[in-house]
Amino acid sequence: MTLWDLQQGATATVDSFGAALQGDYRIRLSELGFHPGEQIACVLSPNLGAPKLYRVNNTVYSLDDSVATLINLA
């Protein structure tokens, strides 16, 4: 299961990054809070494939499918 599959209102823990994600960007996502072991909540999942909103601690980020599908959940 990837972050993109997480339903609105659900929470899950980050497990790993997909192989297609560049090294630099893995570090950046980790620095933003999307690092293995961290709990992420999906706060909004609009229809029509629009980017979804994820909460990491007290910050909300919008991620589209190109990156959310590369974050694997435990």
Place this chain on the structure above:
Amino acid sequence: MSKTILIGSPNSGKSLLFNKLTGLNQKVANFPGITVSISSGTNLADHENLLMDFPGVYSLRTISAEEKVSVEAFYAGLNDPQVSSVICVVDTTRLEKGLIFALQVINACAEFGKPVVIAANMMDVLDSHAMDMDISGLSEALQVPVVGISAKSGTGLNQLQQLISQHRDLPTAFVSGIIASDDSVVHRQAQQLAQSYGPKGDLLINAQTKLDRFFLHSWFGGASFLVIMYMLFQSIFTWAAPAMDAVESSLQMAAAWLVPMLPSGGVSDFVSDALFGGIGAFLVFVPQIFVLTLVVGMLEDSGYLARAAVICHKPLRFFGLTGKSFIPMLSGVACAIPAIYAARTVDSPRKRWLTYLAIPLMPCSARLPVYSLLIAAFVPSSYAFGGLIGWQGLAMVGIYLFGIVCGLLVTAVVSRTNAAMQTDLPFVLEMPPYRLPSWRPLVRNAWNRSKHFVTKAGKVIFSVTVVIWVLGYFPNHGTALGESWLGQMGQFIEPLFAPFGLDWKYGVAILSSFLAREVFVGTLGTLFGIEGGEENIISLAEHIQNSGLPIGAGFALLVFFSIALQCVSTLAVLRRETNSWRLPAQLFVSYSIFAYSAAWVTFVVVQAIAA
């Protein structure tokens, strides 16, 4: 002179703090990545201290060329013996994220022996929600001074100033015992520090989520986006109308008072035709530029623009762009120059390049006087649907949409046919909190923008107006414009514009507007002023109506101006951002050909319908 570096994550309120400490007017907005270059200013409280505002970065480990430039400049600053301290600004409402960066900065400062102070910003937001944090506990844990501040209200700034002065007078090497180089350790430290000393509770994030559920709702979000954009364009007419009328009346009164007192002949004709007819015609539109900048600023400051970027992401992706392209494109509605700078927030080089292609087609404020003039001349000022929708406002929305659609079509075609810079970065955008806009900086920014527009464009318009007036007035002293030097030159180029129903006067105005679009209005004002003699004190729109210009030519002009890249400054900034004349030259030539062809098609179609 000592120097102090201001650094922090994007949207931590660093530039607002810089403005408060220096009294300068650096652009601030509630959107990550607004500061795109290093600004410096003298500290108001300490004239021997220079403050330097660095662009916000998420990390000292960079992933883009722009971040690399900022971080290298930061390290160069740490090597500079004049730098006496570093102020790291963190947003207390999103403390953990700020602390990850602050720990990196503390690490770097310890390495270079520079004292660091943590400015815990947005304390006013915590206060307004009856929340608090343990500043002294955090300071003790970090082993560096932490000052709770509000850059907005000014709380805590005196204490921050005292620390800046203290470090200037008594430079001390900084040593920290909390340094960790491993990413996971830094992250864990930040998490623990935020949990132990940060504000407790989910009040802020819950309030933000409630609003997001409306503004990003699949249907309500799209509908509210369209309503907000319509109101933006309608406000340009309705809010600015009284001020525009006042400027026009004042100019007419001033002309009626001044011109009869001048000796008749060249001087009187110059003041009447060139000054009041040419420059005056342009000044009438300045209130619209003020309103446009104000409303775009309100949207930025409220935090809505980041939501608009999310709404637009999926559709923009179809056109080869990203949701992050929306902010520079909307900035382009005010002016292409800040829009090109704002495109630095688009982290993907390919998408940024495609955004550059779209920006010159955004309906910028320099086009506004031209659009307003032509719409006033060709579209009735009546209202439809029970007074709800004004035809002129609707026409303005239409021509604005036309420019935006052209921009999107260009990027859609180029993104599918050109494989340049295929390396891409995924879409991750931080959602800033919603805020009530701060009126004072918004009004100041709108005022400065209008003033800059008048002074910058005014110089060009004045020079062109004088040249046009001299060429149009001599050798027959304004008695027959068609036989003047300008008339002879205009008739030479007339065949170029005849295919879309324009006579030589409009041809001269178009050619002069390749310096800057708004020159078109001033040039036409001068030409009609010379031609009209004593009867020139009527609005330029009436002059156009009386000139018998076919409606197809009016629409062709609108189309021409919405596509052609008639702005020397835009070309120069594009060259600076891309380090080459290649892209500006390509855009200038291709958009000129595109504009000419589209204008011709418009003329033919509209004339056929009108017949």
